[in-house]
Ligand SMILES: CC(=O)SCCNC(=O)CCNC(=O)[C@H](O)C(C)(C)COP(=O)(O)OP(=O)(O)OC[C@H]1O[C@@H](n2cnc3c(N)ncnc32)[C@H](O)[C@@H]1OP(=O)(O)O
């Protein structure tokens with residue numbers, strides 16, 4: 285296994301410079317559900333310095349469409365600033381004077397880590413032949429990156445939504461390698477409701493005539509209609525009904541007449557906008573692979589249930605739900621706390637719903653500071 289500054293996998297922008305991302309080559313991987321990847325590369329970013337004792341490292345886990353660029357200005361090849369801007373830096377909640385912060389792009393993704401758009405052994409992108417990966421596989425890959433960086437035990441592993449799934453899986457499958465685990469707007473297992481919302485999204489992508497069972501890269505046309513519909517469905521679940529009512533009500537999109545053919549309500553235009561934005565930065569195959577990985581999530585699967593699985597973790601577990609989250613309702617955080625004695629239960633109050641874990645930066649910062657303080661003092 286090696287660390288290199290050369291990318292071996294990327295999507296949309298194969299000619300883009302690597303920016304400030306780093307790349308770790310973690311070797312071949314046998315997957316939980318039987319697939320095999322001969323050569324896995326992980327894109328990651330770091331902030332701060334690893335201390336001599338190698339005990340000040342924090343792993344930040346991104347959500348479904350996030351990436352390793354947690355904080356900082358937009359770099360070369362990066363469309364936006366970090367998705368948690370303001371949390372990482374000197375004096376910040378993830379204080380880089382104290383912590384060495386690491387963020388990896390997830391296995392199966394499309395922002396530098398091996399995924400369906402990466403080159404397979406035949407020199408062509410995997411496309412539809414990319415194997416089924418689970419959250420456990422993703423954590424296994426991250427454990428190899430930790431090995432490469434010389435980090436045996438993380439002072440903290442934290443994330444929201446799909447990132448929270450990986451965080452709690454870390455605490456479960458590597459209990460001796462995590463001091464503090466922070467799980468935001470997430471769950472110990474994918475619920476029936478989450479799997480149900482996912483199904484029409486995957487159907488939309490797979491029904492797009494440009495999908496071709498995932499083998500569309502060589503054809504030069506991506507299944508953006510399907511991906512866009514998936515994002516629209518998902519985005520509604522990420523926001524709160526009351527927020528949409530307050531922001532958009534029954535307003536017409538300016539210049540359009542929704543009470544007739546073709547005109548849109550403002551909220552429809554808003555969803556169209558988010559669909560277009562995602563299509564410009566994300567791969568439909570990765571969307572499918574990561575959605576199915578989320579559906580696989582259950583820390584208790586094959587381990588005697590959630591409570592038995594979490595019993596092995598003796599570090600600090602902090603969970604926080606968003607009070608208006610209809611996709612990962614706060615009751616799922618409460619449930620983790622009930623099943624695992626000693627869990628610290630916090631809440632994030634937000635008008636935005638699930639996306640509150642991305643938007644309520646001040647509250648998230650408070651929770652992180654409080655959670656990490658004992659471990660670092
Ligand atoms: C390298 C990278 O790209 S990193 C990106 C990684 N991103 C992530 O991990 C998270 C993905 N992002 C998200 O989930 C969401 O975008 C969030 C949570 C960040 C959005 O949070 P918010 O700040 O609440 O944004 P909101 O949902 O209100 O959307 C604002 C956008 O809608 C647009 N909008 C608002 N109303 C309308 C309307 N009626 N019609 C069209 N567009 C509209 C705004 O102009 C704005 O556009 P912009 O984002 O292009 O500037």
Ligand SMILES: N[C@@H](CCO)C(=O)O
Pocket residue numbers: 347348349350444445446522639642
């Ligand atoms: N808005 C988030 C939601 C997923 O939790 C994302 O796109 O990653």
